[in-house]
Amino acid sequence: MPEHPACTMTPNPLDEFGVISRFFTDRSFYPSAWPSQGAGDDCAFLDIGPMRLAVTADMMALGSHFLENASPYTVGRKALAVNLSDLAAAGSEPKAFFLSISLPRIDENWLEGFSKGLMEEARRFNCPLRGGDTVKSFVRPGQAPYTAISITAMGELPAGKGLTRAGARVGDDVWVSGTPGDAFAALGQIFGYWTFAEPLFGYFRSRMDLPEPRVALGPGLLNAATACCDISDGLVGDLKHILERSGVSARLFWPAFPKSDAMKLLPEAIQQRCILSGGDDYELLFTAPSHCRGEVERIAERAGTRVSRIGEIVPAGDPLKVIDANGAEVACGASFNHFGEAGS
Numbered sequence: 001m002p003e004h005p006a007c008t009m010t011p012n013p014l015d016e017f018g019v020i021s022r023f024f025t026d027r028s029f030y031p032s033a034w035p036s037q038g039a040g041d042d043c044a045f046l047d048i049g050p051m052r053l054a055v056t057a058d059m060m061a062l063g064s065h066f067l068e069n070a071s072p073y074t075v076g077r078k079a080l081a082v083n084l085s086d087l088a089a090a091g092s093e094p095k096a097f098f099l100s101i102s103l104p105r106i107d108e109n110w111l112e113g114f115s116k117g118l119m120e121e122a123r124r125f126n127c128p129l130r131g132g133d134t135v136k137s138f139v140r141p142g143q144a145p146y147t148a149i150s151i152t153a154m155g156e157l158p159a160g161k162g163l164t165r166a167g168a169r170v171g172d173d174v175w176v177s178g179t180p181g182d183a184f185a186a187l188g189q190i191f192g193y194w195t196f197a198e199p200l201f202g203y204f205r206s207r208m209d210l211p212e213p214r215v216a217l218g219p220g221l222l223n224a225a226t227a228c229c230d231i232s233d234g235l236v237g238d239l240k241h242i243l244e245r246s247g248v249s250a251r252l253f254w255p256a257f258p259k260s261d262a263m264k265l266l267p268e269a270i271q272q273r274c275i276l277s278g279g280d281d282y283e284l285l286f287t288a289p290s291h292c293r294g295e296v297e298r299i300a301e302r303a304g305t306r307v308s309r310i311g312e313i314v315p316a317g318d319p320l321k322v323i324d325a326n327g328a329e330v331a332c333g334a335s336f337n338h339f340g341e342a343g344s
Contacts, residue, residue: 041164041245042229043090045157052157054092058083061148067190072110074209075149076117081213082232083153084125085282088218089230091163092155094127102137104145125215127153163221163228168246168287172226174311175296177214177284179260180235181271182207184278194270203262211282216303221286224295228286234277236322236332238285243320246287252311252322254330276322276332287313 043054060082062068066075080097087094099118103111122128139145186204188194196204214230221228227242236252243249257275266274288296293309300307322330 041090041166042086043092043155043162045090045162047159050159052159052162054087054090054155054157054162055152056083056086056090057150057152058086059148059150061146071209072113073117076114076119077121077210078117079149079151080118080121080127080153081211082282083151084121084127084213084215085211085230085232085284087153087155088214089163089228089284090155090157091161091218091222091225091228092157093219094125094153094155094215096130097122097127097151097153099129099132100134100150101132102135102146102148104137104139104147125213158222161222163218163225163286164245165227165229165242166245168227168242168248168313169289170248170313170315171290172287172313173290173293173296173309174239174250174252174313175225175284175286175288175307175309176231176235176258177217177300177305177307178212178281179258179263179306180231180281180283181263181275181278182260183211183280184208184234184274185263185266185270187278187280188270188274196266200262200265203260207260208280211280213282214284214303214305217284217300217305217307220299220303221284221288221296224292224299225286225288228284231281231283231285232279234279235281235285236276236320237279240320242285242287243316246313248313248316249318249320250311251314251318251320254322254324256308256310258306258308258310272330276330 043056046053046055058079060066060079062070062075066078083097084094119129137146137148182204185196186201186208189196189201189204218228227246229238229242231238239250239252254272259271259275263271263274290312296307320332322332324330
């Protein structure tokens with residue numbers, strides 16, 4: 001069967017990931033620097049004596065990652081949550097973060113709401129703010145003001161441990177936490193792709209505004225998962241990163257995908273668009289050997305997190321496919337990518 005064009009694994013060389021690979025991947029050897037691995041994953045690992053740190057950095061902007069009229073409280077919570085999700089994808093426990101923010105002006109009401117949400121999330125996951133920077137964003141006459149937020153979060157790992165996108169092996173199961181797709185269901189309504197009545201839209205909007213980083217699940221998977229990432233740009237798109245880094249492919253089974261009660265009420269075509277390529281879920285997508293199924297379920301139960309087995313890893317020669325209940329291939333759709341067609 002020919003590959004569906006949306007399921008192929010040939011990235012645009014000058015999309016978001018092509019830019020990182022071409023211009024910002026430093027393979028030089030620095031003899032006096034801290035040893036590192038994990039570049040190109042959700043986190044980089046730094047080995048400092050017997051200690052291993054996981055470090056992640058994310059840049060977010062109003063109008064790009066958040067709606068212009070987004071509640072500052074939810075912006076604050078989500079800004080930190082997406083970084084904690086990266087740490088969880090590495091199997092790391094959060095320890096501290098640093099905030100840099102660019103503001104067009106001092107708006108005390110906005111800052112009060114933003115800091116309240118940010119600090120609530122920090123306290124909830126025992127991850128204190130330890131420094132950063134604040135600058136003014138200058139704009140020319142006629143240009144819209146903008147707010148940009150950059151967070152660097154750090155976590156701790158056992159020596160030599162850490163989950164990356166590499167490591168998936170043929171025969172491994174593919175798992176996902178939670179119910180992906182809910183966040184994009186809200187965004188689709190905001191963009192006018194479809195319309196839901198309340199309370200459906202209210203539920204989907206809450207999932208978009210306040211993602212739940214899987215901080216308890218990630219560290220539990222350290223000795224069970226073979227590869228892991230979080231879902232920020234779409235499940236199929238983020239899975240492709242695991243497949244590329246691991247040198248394998250995958251077969252996913254649409255009937256096995258978890259769906260929230262609200263998602264089940266939507267037409268199947270919308271379900272597939274949201275779940276397979278919607279993004280902004282910040283759920284964990286991971287692989288694990290088939291003999292670890294019971295262990296994965298016990299880890300998830302201890303973490304209080306739902307996990308679902310949605311597919312299997314197959315040899316690299318086979319195209320990535322999503323198969324429906326009748327054995328037919330499901331179109332994957334395009335996941336989000338800054339500077340790519342879906343991110344334009």
